[in-house]
Amino acid sequence: MSERADITHAIRQQAHEVGFDLVGFAPLETPAHADFFRHWLQQGYAGEMHYLHRTADARCAPQQVLPGAKSAVVVGLNYAPAVPMVTDDPTRGVFARYAFGDDYHEVMTHRLQQLLEFIRQLRPDCQAKIYVDAGPVLERDLAWRAGLGWFGKNTMLIHTRRGSYFLVGEILLDIELEYDQPAFGGCGTCTRCIDACPTGAIVAPYVLDARRCISYLTIELRGSIPEEHRSRLGNRIFGCDICQEVCPFNQPRSHAPERAAPTREPAFAPREITLAPKLVDLLRMREEEFRTAFRRSPVKRAKWRGFRRNVAVAIGNSRQADAIPTLQQELAQETDPMVREHLEWALDRLAER
C-alpha cells in the first residue's frame, strides 16, 4: 500500500474510534452543485440568511478557505434518539431530534479536534481547518462527494443503510489522501416528503424554499412568523423533522436495522425539557430558566424571544382553551412587540374555538 493509502486508512479507523458513524474522503474541488446553489440564492430561497449570500464565493471555492488545501475528511454523526417521539399531543411541544441534547457544533468540533491531533501525529506539519455547519462550506455537496450519502428530494443527504438522521462536519487538509467515490442512490418515484411537508416548502424535488420551512421559521427567522404559515407549524417549536419522519430510508427494515438506530453519542441524550414538554409550562419559563435549561443546547440559537414566539404559536394551534389565562398573564407582562403580537394571535385563535 502507498503512504497515502496508509494514512487514509488510519484516519478512517481513528474517526470511528473517536465516535463518528460515517467517514469519507473528498478532493477539494469546485462543488459539483455550486451553480445550483447560486441559482437557489438568486431565487431568494435563503430568506434572511444573508450570511449564505456573503459567503457564497467561498462556499463555491473551498480550496480558497485554507490556502493549499487539497482534501477533506468528512464525518457524519448519528443523532437519532433512543426514545420514541411524542408528536400527536397538541398541548405539548415538539423539538427537532438534533436539538434533544447538547449542541452538535461543540460535540463534533471537540471530536474533530481529537481526530486532528491524531492526523498531526502522522503528519506534524500539515495545515488544517475544522468546520461543523458554521463554516463557508457546502457541506452536503462535500459529504456527497466523500460518499456519505446522496441527495433526497427533501434535500437531505441520505445514507442508503442508515437514513438521514446524521450531522456533518469536516477537516480540510493540505495533504493528498485516497478519495472515496461520490455516493450513489436515489428516491425513485417516491414523493412522501413533498406530500407531507405542512408548509409546502419543498417547492420541487431537491428544491427547498427556506422561507417556508418550519426549521427556518422557528430557528433562523428573527422577526414575526408570517401569518399564512402559523397554523401549519402545529406544535413544532424548534426545527422540524417531518420530511425525514416519513422517509422510507429512516424506517428500520430487517435488511437495514441501522436505519434510525439510536445514537451512540452520550452528549445527544435527551434533556428532560425536550421530551414533549407542556407548552404552557414553556411559556411560563422566565429568561433565566430558559438560559439554564438550554445552556450548551442548539435551542439557544432561537433566543429567548424567538422561543416564546414559537411557543405562543403552538399554543394558538393547540385548541386548549384552558391555556387562555396563561396567555393573558404573559401578555400582561410582555414588553416585546413581536412576542406580544404572537401572544395576541394565539389568544384570538383559541377564542375562535
Ligand code: B12
Ligand atoms: C442554510 C441551512 C438550512 C436552511 C436551508 C436548508 C436547505 N435545504 O437548503 C434551513 C434553516 C431551512 C435548514 C433546515 C434544516 N437543516 Co440545515 N443547514 C443549512 C446549511 C447551513 C447550509 C445549506 C445550504 O447551503 N442550503 C442551500 C442548498 C441549495 O444547498 P444544500 O442544502 O447543500 O443542497 C445541495 C443539494 O440539494 C444539491 N442539489 C441541488 N439540486 C440538486 C438536484 C439533484 C438532482 C441532486 C442530486 C442534487 C441537487 O446541491 C445543493 C448544493 O450543494 C447547512 C450546513 C452547511 N454549511 O452546508 C445545514 C445542514 C444542511 N442542515 C442540516 C440539518 C440537520 C437541518 C434540519 C434537519 C434541522 C431540523 N431538524 O430542523 C433541517 C432540514 C430541512 C431540509 N429538508 O433541508 C444538516 C443536514 C445533514 C444531512 N444529513 O443532510 C446540515 C449539513 C448541517 C450539518 N452540519 O449537519 N438548514
Ligand code: SF4
Ligand atoms: S423540515 Fe419540515 S417544513 Fe422544512 S421542508 Fe421538511 S417537512 Fe417541510
Ligand code: SF4
Ligand atoms: S421521502 Fe421519498 S422522496 Fe422524500 S427523500 Fe425520502 S425517499 Fe426521497
